[in-house]
Amino acid sequence: MSVFMDLNLLFSEDRTRLQNLVETAAHLGFSTVAVNYVFEPSAKKKQEVPAPRPINELIGQLPVVQGRSRPIRVLNRLTVVMSDASHFRPNAPEYRRFDLLAVQPTTEKLFHAACMLHDVDIICISVTEKLPFFFKRAPINGAIDRGVVFEISYAAAIRDATMRRYTIANAVCLMESCKGKNVILASAAEKALELRGPYDIINLGQLFGLSDSDSKESVSSTCRGVLLHAETRKTASGVVFTMKIQQEALQDSADSEAPAAKRAKAT
Template sequence: MSVFMDLNLSFTADKRVLQSLVETAAHRECPVCLCLQEIPTPTPINKLIDRLPIVQGRSRPIRVLNRLTVVMSDSSHFRPNAVEYRSFDLLAVRPTTEKLFHAACMLYDVDIICICVTEKLPFFFKRAPVSGAVDRGVAFEVSYSAAIRDASMRRYTIANALSLMDTCKGKNVILSSAAEKALELRGPYDITNLGLLFGLSDGDAKEAVSSTCRSVLLHAESRKTASGVIYTVKSSSEPGSQQGAPSDSRVTVFILINNP
């Protein structure tokens, strides 16, 4: 299993609050956390925090990235060729209509699709667009901090998460905090328990705060710098291999093609 990650921490201009958020994330063993930033260019983290805290149980400091989340109520809100988007490490969208959700799953070049957890969704998840997003490597995000703040939001969070899991079967799901203050952060094992409440299996819940998050980061890197091609070739076994070994093996080759 990969290291634990929280891919959604709310940005605040209050340096003291931001420092507390990052330090708590490091103490909770979350070596990667994201600060939400407004367009235009995000502020470098070294100008906001003088010294990054060391991740608990490790010798290196926490890694902080910048993320842009576009809340979409109209297709014009997402500008795929916008130069400003390149300043952010992760690109996420939160569609508010079924049509925009379908477009985000099938067309938009993003890393994360956020599921609204503060109100009842005005549409149902359909298997075709959800499967399309999974095939393209786009992750669905469910945030848990709203469920901590308010009882009604807790009901919406659980209901919307269960609806998503029923459609995607736990594939390509990440669990994040969207925390605005340190008290809203939870440890990775507490989050996996929340994942069970959201309809994830034990294994999928653990991956939702670790290996799936790493896949999101790799997807973001390839989206910004290159496109990939994967193919499998058959090769003969080497002479002197053990008796009973298969006569051939398959080797998977991954090629990166730089964008012009």
Template sequence: NKTLASRSSQSVDGGQLKRGSEQWCEGVIAPFLLRKKASEGSRKVGYSVVAINHVVEFKEKKQEIEKPVAVSELFTSLPIVQGKSRPIKILTRLTIIVSDPSHCNVLRATSSRVRLYDIVAVFPKTEKLFHVACTHLDVDLVCITVTEKLPFYFRRPPINVAIDRGVSFELVYSPAIKDSTMRRYTISNALNLMQICKGKNVIISSAAERPLEIRGPYDVANLGLLFGLSESDAKAAVSTNCRAAILHGETRKTAFGIIATVKKPRPSEADDDSLPACKKAKCED
């Protein structure tokens, strides 16, 4: 199990932090931190929301998705956010690595168990699976690979559908910090994505394996400029877009569908134009 973290009550403005700005109440997402060290490290740097991430890669047949682990089983007491009187909020995240179309069927078949997670992400490995994830799968995040060259080109139709559905695209930056080759892949893949999505619904995450690899929101926003984001989109990628992804997860868990019925008005017999010819003859008699 690994974790996702979101920064609270800080905003980025021209590379500077402003404390107490509630409009940026959710910030950087760091999905792959070791849970206890991450919670303590997140508390020290001001994180207020931490999500434990369960990664599933279907390597065996009939592999099932486990239920999320209860927070009480992992933490005896929740750390208090630095500068705040409230404890860190713990969420659960499920990341599914899909490399075969049958994996999507497993996701649909286990939807009742998947719905138990606060955030659901999918990591498609092929162009066909990326198209399915954007257009059909009931998920909150679509992960973009940054550790290798993209095996396919992004196309506008599925990305536009994902944006309309409220699905976000996740880029991670810690591989770019650790390795120069991955840095080239990260920037190249990010630029390819920005050419199509124009910075909409993009989230920049850390994927940090150690707390020291976490960067502050202003540093991450500056990285967003290297990824081809505008200044406003870079701010949103570490703030409001992250909050929107969490809210999208809440909606996915609670909303199933809406049916609207409209009563069709009955035609008036006084209107000659709406009457059949036989009824018109009777009326004239």
């Protein structure tokens, strides 16, 4: 059996709040969590992609997972909210500093591109508004073939009754197309009281139209699949990877860091 993971804890500047979140997650039995940095590019001005803070600086002593005598694993994750095709830059060196990369497309065209083309791990389904588009079979099947997963977050459903309606409606809509495959359930919690235990989430998945076993996989083995997929993004299909061993190598351009398989072909 795979361990439980919650791949979405919202980053906040408040250190104690984040610490509290991670501690609660460990207490509830999550073995791995990811701190999520949301990046929303706007059309007007150019914004910097946020840089991940080192985990030991953020949290310090990692709490021990309840029921397993080892400390919790904390990862970094970036979510790019896309409202335009130019917002996601493939192979941007800023993205490479994060362990996980997610996008949240807002239009059907971008959703299609995210499913079929972009090299991402997670596609976030919007849960705070009525879906602006229908999920088509073709892009969803494409995403499943590529190993990209869809994420539904439940914290909005706890905060507000209207959001709850949208969350359930959008989730059920997604399940109709993907039949419960490649779905993860994550919290997107800002506060510790918005986190729920893994078994609570499994039960909640049944409300979203997942079957018993798919629901369980959505907090455990599918999440593990995401982490493995993220490894392949960083390395050449997870087979070969390069690392710097000397300080002098720092002068190399960022481009050469990319694995050969992922570099844009020179024409």
